Amino acid sequence: METTFYGLPLVYEPGRVFAPRRTTELLVAETLELDPHRVADVGTGSGAIAVAIAAHAPNAEVWATDVCGEAVRVACANVERHALGERVHVLQADLLDGVPTALDVVVANLPYLPDSEHVPEYDEEPAAAVYAPGDGLTHYRRLLAAAKMSLRPEGRLMFQYRGHVLEAGRGELSALQQRLESPAWVAS
């Protein structure tokens, strides 16, 4: 199937690879405002975020990771479709494994819904792309720790969480973690 994300045509595979959502375009817009040169897109799915950033930031090099082989295959197809293969590197990997360090931005839209929750909007999506064990924060907790090692000192982490973009500089990751762990999210 085909969709449009950030003005770009992209393929995705319903039920196999997460369909990019409009809300995620905000994450791309905020990343582009930073004019980054070295970017990691963690949990790339169809490659939507990586492709949109590379297409709109001609000086950016992007590393896109996903643990799911089908997502990697679709992301590679979208990268090729937009002739971005020289600047977008797709890896089948956990979080930032295999990605070079000294990154300007780590951007992510990872699964964060607790697996005890059921959100009908996502019924057509692969469960592993949407739900995470326990309170749902396992992936983001691990990403916060990994980003600390991978970002350059002035680099920023930005990720999507419950319709918001959460972000912090490398030196502010502890404060971001506290915000993420706040019980206020549960009520929202």
Ligand SMILES: C[S@@+](CC[C@H](N)C(=O)[O-])C[C@H]1O[C@@H](n2cnc3c(N)ncnc32)[C@H](O)[C@@H]1O
């Ligand atoms: C909600 S989907 C988002 C896909 C895409 N970023 C987007 O916004 O359309 C989350 C993606 O994260 C991937 N994922 C889950 N755990 C991961 C991990 N530990 N490392 C890398 N990718 C992961 C899933 O396979 C899925 O493709």
